Amino acid sequence: MEGELHHPSSDFAKELEKVPGGEAIKKCVQCGICTATCMVARESDKYRPRQLIQKILLGEREEVLKSLQPWLCMSCMMCEERCQEGVSPSDIFHAVRRIAAKEGHVPSAYKQTVETVLKDGWLLEDSYSDFIEDDRDDLGLEMNLKWNKKFVEHVKKKYFPEVEE
Ligand code: SF4
Ligand code: SF4
Incomplete structure (x- = not known):
């Protein structure tokens, strides 16, 4: 029905409005500027921010939460710069990820x-030791990065208390 799309009231949209980042979801008028701007969409026909927002507005909760799409946004904020309605698709997808997680x-x-990262303190520990350690040595910087392990322990304690030492 005309108008319904721009003033959606799906339970999923209402749910998302209450999650940090999802507040502006109902302001989206489905103009598609975000998709036209998005570099990820340019490279992959699997990712369309406008379409993903539409699915949320229409209440396709399970499909959206189980989809890889909200995780493909690289948070470059180009779409937010251009959106005339004050919507940040990236913030919306962060909110979706919170619920999905x-x-x-x-x-x-x-x-x-x-x-x-929680195990090693690095995503590519081997790459670090092979290349960066030598560079740090050349620059006279500390090579034994025990602080990194300490940092990981702080993160674990604060955000992942269930993860074993
Ligand atoms: S640019 Fe803004 S209003 Fe247009 S579809 Fe994207 S989020 Fe919605
Ligand atoms: S923030 Fe996400 S949706 Fe927006 S342009 Fe960047 S990658 Fe695309």
């Missing part, structure tokens, strides 16, 4: 990334 729908690649 709470319900156990984190894509495996993201889980592996977090697990690796």
Whole structure:
């Protein structure tokens, strides 16, 4: 029905409005400027920010939460710069990710990334030791980066208390 799309009232949109980042979801008028601006959309026909917002507005909760799409946004904020309605798709997708994560729908690649950082303190520890240590040595900087492990322990304690030492 005309008008309905611009003033949606899906339960999912209402739910998202209450999550930090999702407040402006109902301001979206589906103009598509975000998709036209988005570099990820330019490279992949699997990612369309306007379409993803439309699915939220129409209440396709399960499909959106189980989808990889909200995780493909690289938060460059180009779309936010151009959106005439004051909507930040990136913020909206962050809010979607929060709900998805709470319900156990984190894509495996993201889980592996977090697990690796929490285990090693680095995403690519080998690359670090091979290249950066030498550079730090050349510059006369501390090579033994124990502070990194300490930092990880702080992060674990604060944000992932369930993760074992
Ligand atoms: S540019 Fe803004 S109003 Fe237009 S579709 Fe994207 S989020 Fe919605
Ligand atoms: S913030 Fe996300 S949706 Fe917006 S242009 Fe950048 S990658 Fe695309």
